[in-house]
Amino acid sequence: MSTPTMQEQLKNQGFVVIRQLLSNQEVDFYLNKLAERSGITKANFKAPGAGRGFDQKGRQASWNLPDGVSKSRDFWPLIYNERLISTVRELLGPDIRFLQHTDLHVGLSAVAWHRDSVNRKFGLGPDWDESQAPYKIVRVGLYLQSHAESSFKLGFIKGSHRPETNITLGRRLSETQITWMGALSYLSPKAQMWAANAEWIATEPGDGIIFDPRTLHSGSYIIGPKYSMFVAYSIENVHFYHHQHYYRHLRPELNYGDLDPELIQTLKAQGLYLDQSPVYTHIEGAWTPAPMLKSLLAKRIKAGEQGVVRICRPSIHRTKS
Numbered sequence: 074m075s076t077p078t079m080q081e082q083l084k085n086q087g088f089v090v091i092r093q094l095l096s097n098q099e100v101d102f103y104l105n106k107l108a109e110r111s112g113i114t115k116a117n118f119k120a121p122g123a124g125r126g127f128d129q130k131g132r133q134a135s136w137n138l139p140d141g142v143s144k145s146r147d148f149w150p151l152i153y154n155e156r157l158i159s160t161v162r163e164l165l166g167p168d169i170r171f172l173q174h175t176d177l178h179v180g181l182s183a184v185a186w187h188r189d190s191v192n193r194k195f196g197l198g199p200d201w202d203e204s205q206a207p208y209k210i211v212r213v214g215l216y217l218q219s220h221a222e223s224s225f226k227l228g229f230i231k232g233s234h235r236p237e238t239n240i241t242l243g244r245r246l247s248e249t250q251i252t253w254m255g256a257l258s259y260l261s262p263k264a265q266m267w268a269a270n271a272e273w274i275a276t277e278p279g280d281g282i283i284f285d286p287r288t289l290h291s292g293s294y295i296i297g298p299k300y301s302m303f304v305a306y307s308i309e310n311v312h313f314y315h316h317q318h319y320y321r322h323l324r325p326e327l328n329y330g331d332l333d334p335e336l337i338q339t340l341k342a343q344g345l346y347l348d349q350s351p352v353y354t355h356i357e358g359a360w361t362p363a364p365m366l367k368s369l370l371a372k373r374i375k376a377g378e379q380g381v382v383r384i385c386r387p388s389i390h391r392t393k394s
């Protein structure tokens with residue numbers, strides 16, 4: 074049997090792993106910028122009591138910034154990184170555009186099974202309807218730490234992004250199970266590892282994981298530094314419009330803003346800018362956090378913007394953004 078192509082992997086399993094997508098120099102550059110932006114250096118993670126990484130009780134510092142890549146000029150080159158763009162073009166086609174759905178994470182692993190799409194309930198809502206337009210959105214996670222130092226893996230439930238015409242009982246049961254497992258992350262950050270049908274990817278510096286945001290995924294329990302960045306791209310169609318509108322306007326607690334005019338100019342020059350997209354008053358079935366989680370997220374994100382680092386038991390920093 075021949076190895077599936079990248080396109081087949083994305084289509085069938087919902088994700089593709091690109092080893093060493095970033096060069097060693099790029100890894101060093103972005104590591105330094107993330108340490109600068111967050112105030113958490115790798116050295117801080119080394120020993121309990123050593124500083125902002127782990128505190129005296131072994132609790133871990135974390136920092137995250139939604140819309141972080143667009144909001145931080147130093148990270149803009151990531152959006153139009155040549156190797157990344159050509160890989161995404163191979164996957165989606167030549168006419169990709171930047172999709173404003175980005176994050177910067179330090180010391181944070183998203184430990185709960187979740188989707189990053191607008192419609193997070195399997196099969197429900199326009200994200201799952203490809204009769205008029207194909208869902209051609211990818212989110213890209215770029216990792217800067219080694220597996221040995223962090224223990225980090227990103228888990229996926231293969232095929233959980235695929236709208237099926239006949240949804241089997243088995244599929245429904247597995248969706249319910251995984252939702253409950255997500256809730257267990259409040260009790261144990263290791264609970265997500267119990268999912269029987271998950272594939273876990275140990276990441277190394279510079280590795281990129283390109284995934285369909287409808288694919289169920291979870292970060293693992295971590296024991297050390299984790300530095301990651303997320304960007305997104307899409308082909309222009311209704312799914313792009315929904316996704317763009319959702320993060321920019323329907324998730325105010327994440328505090329997305331207008332793109333910097335200079336970034337817009339650069340994106341235009343690179344052919345990556347989508348000029349106009351519709352504004353919606355409502356998107357059917359769009360997931361929003363419960364009010365309590367919403368205000369918690371809003372507070373954390375405001376603090377993150379001001380450079381405040383949170384201290385927490387390792388790996389229980391839930392964002393589900």
Ligand SMILES: O=C(O)CCC(=O)C(=O)O
Binds near residue numbers: 176
């Ligand atoms: O922990 C990770 O690297 C995954 C992050 C994630 O799933 C998210 O930010 O939505």
Ligand SMILES: [Fe+2]
Binds near residue numbers: 183187188290
């Ligand atoms: Fe996610």
